[in-house]
Amino acid sequence: MFAKLAASAALRNARAFASRAAPAARASAMPLAIGAGAAVAAFAAPLALEGPRTIAGEYKTASERSFVMIKPDGTSRQIVGKIIDRFESRGYKLVAIKSVVPSEELAKTHYKDLASKPFYPALVKYITSGTPVIAMVWEGKDIIRQGRRMVGATNPLEADPGSVRGQYAVSVGRNIIHASDGFDSATHEIGLWFNESELAEYEPAAWGQIMADN
Incomplete structure (x- = not known):
């Protein structure tokens, strides 16, 4: 009987610790996620052009x-x-x-x-x-x-x-x-x-x- 009570208490403590730790873990991971997202966005963003696109294409590119x-x-x-x-x-x-x-x-x-x-x-x-x-x-x-x-x-x-x-x-x-x-x-x-x-x-x-x- 004592062993069952001890096991039940240990399980409750473990769940409580996990609940308290989860927000902190998410908060610490957030900067990494933001940094990774910014890196992907920067990679995916179009390269800066030499000039605006007009009916004459883009200056100094193959579409000129x-x-x-x-x-x-x-x-x-x-x-x-x-x-x-x-x-x-x-x-x-x-x-x-x-x-x-x-x-x-x-x-x-x-x-x-x-x-x-x-x-x-x-x-x-x-x-x-x-x-x-x-x-x-x-x-x-x-x-x-x-x-x-x-x-x-x-x-x-x-x-x-x-x-x-x-x-x-x-x-x-x-x-x-x-x-x-x-x-x-x-x-x-x-x-x-x-x-x-x-x-x-x-x-x-x-x-x-x-x-x-x-």
Whole structure:
């Protein structure tokens, strides 16, 4: 009988100790749980971008986009395919393309930063002359800067021989092609020439290999 009473008392004491210890154990474990949760949240959070995402993608990422336009002289000389091949062979992705004869309003808006230049009226007249331009959006890592390098200097006589202008042009008035000169201008120009619904979202078969860093 005494053994049963002793065992019962011991069981009650053990339960009471467990009840008192449980809140303390939970309290001491809480900082660890919070720390682990913060670590997981930090790991899962998206990496900081180089800039805001716009219609031109994300600056300095593989989604960066640039506006490229083959001008009427390039179209009339039938070298559109050769120019496109340069960008495709480099590994960049064509996400939009169309042939269009620009309106005077569109041409003036596109070249509004040149409105004070003496050649501005002739430039607008030339772009709207009736021969279509080929408007394109290209995507890929550093496409804005690399696109400008591939296009070459504004004056073809100063352009590198391997560039589009260095190979195909000799006159600054007929320099074949235009490419956005910065992320802000790419955002503006893509939005000016294209609706967002016209920009294709897809991944070429070799995209991961082309854009990989390791």
